[in-house]
Amino acid sequence: MDFGMYNDAERQQIQKIIEQKQMRDFLKFYTNLVDRCFNDCINDFTSKSLTSKEEKCISYCTDKFLKHNERVGQRFGELNQQLMQQQQQS
Amino acid sequence: MDFGMYNDAERQQIQKIIEQKQMRDFLKFYTNLVDRCFNDCINDFTSKSLTSKEEKCISYCTDKFLKHNERVGQRFGELNQQLMQQQQQS
Amino acid sequence: MDFGMYNDAERQQIQKIIEQKQMRDFLKFYTNLVDRCFNDCINDFTSKSLTSKEEKCISYCTDKFLKHNERVGQRFGELNQQLMQQQQQS
């Protein structure tokens, strides 16, 4: 976001909102991660405990989802910045 | 909705809420539209830019989704009004 | 939840929040139920009214979804309580 249009007091308040949002965003990320990996990895209900195959799948899925988020975040940031610059020039 | 039960002051406040809601509703409509058309039309990741086939698909999908929303809205309004009349008679 | 850490006044306020939440939770349960059973049971659009086969499906689906919710609720409660006890011991 471009904060150039806000005064210092407004920026302070916006900063507070961002901090409150971070906790909610982390929870959303975490629940998305659990839902996706559970749905993709757990398909054997012949026993109550996780099989070693399922445990490995969950571990790979967690890593992959984290890296996916990171990579999308990088591209998202770059493209969003390009867009902002285009808007300022036009 | 049936506003007959509210006084003028209440109606004014409800009107304000409806106006605030319209912006949120439009955004929801817009994000649903983008998600659906992206998911239905974009399946080629051999290049970075949209193919002409994808562009055409997005354009058709946008038009169709708009018309679908409109038609559902018409039927929804009619059936909802019927329901309200039935409830008032019973 | 473990309310041991709250004083009486706080518990009263939390109790109020729980009551307000129950209405929202019921609505969420109800809309999930309708969406699921509609999507699973209604696939014939050659006529405007529900077929007897569809009506039966909706009825079974409703019962099954209710019982599913109940059973998940029982297991959820048990496992959650176990977790709380483990956390207090550690």
Next chain:
Amino acid sequence: MFSPFSSSASQQTVNQQNVAMAEQELEMLTDTFYRIVDSCYKKCIPPKYTEGELNKGESVCIDRCVSKFFDVNAKIGEAIQKKGQQSGIGGSVTGFGA
């Protein structure tokens, strides 16, 4: 709507519970609308797009789909009420006829 003899809106007292109720009904109504849009799109519009218009078959399907959604909604609402699992909430939970 203006009448010189009616009490002006600014002098009326606003019952906040009334306003909150209206807001909740409005939320439910639009939520239901969006859920129907979603369900009926999946049921009636095949995801390959060769034109921007709704064809005849799609249009008829949408009309019937909305109608059936109302019926299913009412039917399940009644079933739930009969089971008495939510006494006291009553008929307006269906999100229709608000």
Next chain:
Amino acid sequence: MFSPFSSSASQQTVNQQNVAMAEQELEMLTDTFYRIVDSCYKKCIPPKYTEGELNKGESVCIDRCVSKFFDVNAKIGEAIQKKGQQSGIGGSVTGFGA
């Protein structure tokens, strides 16, 4: 719970942060519950309905599915914490045992 000698609730001060924390834990707990309902329905209940009861296979599947969801939730929570990507949020993020 009432005792004539304890300070009455109305005289106690309410720590709004405590109440907000309880509210958030409650939200997380019910959110988790609904996500399990959803996931385990997809895993255990085939979408053709020939009866309203849960049969034996479905019931057992549900029990195991809920149990496995708790295990996966805990496992991923630990993995995330180990990666230290969210220092300071700690064990309660899992939405369980709240």
Next chain:
Amino acid sequence: MFSPFSSSASQQTVNQQNVAMAEQELEMLTDTFYRIVDSCYKKCIPPKYTEGELNKGESVCIDRCVSKFFDVNAKIGEAIQKKGQQSGIGGSVTGFGA
């Protein structure tokens, strides 16, 4: 950022509409981010996991997927504006460049 000659933040008046606008833009931006994460995961990551790394094909697919999502978002935003169905909301509805 500190300058001894600028008026201190505590003396400035906060325009609550500005703050609300910033909050809404922030919500839209993160909402869009999560929707891209979701869509591109479905498009690019096959749900069988034999390693925790993103392989070359997946990485390239993600980059192109994010880029195409931006393009589709812009294209649909323009189309909607051209139809004039939402005059007055303007370019910021796309959730980008906020």
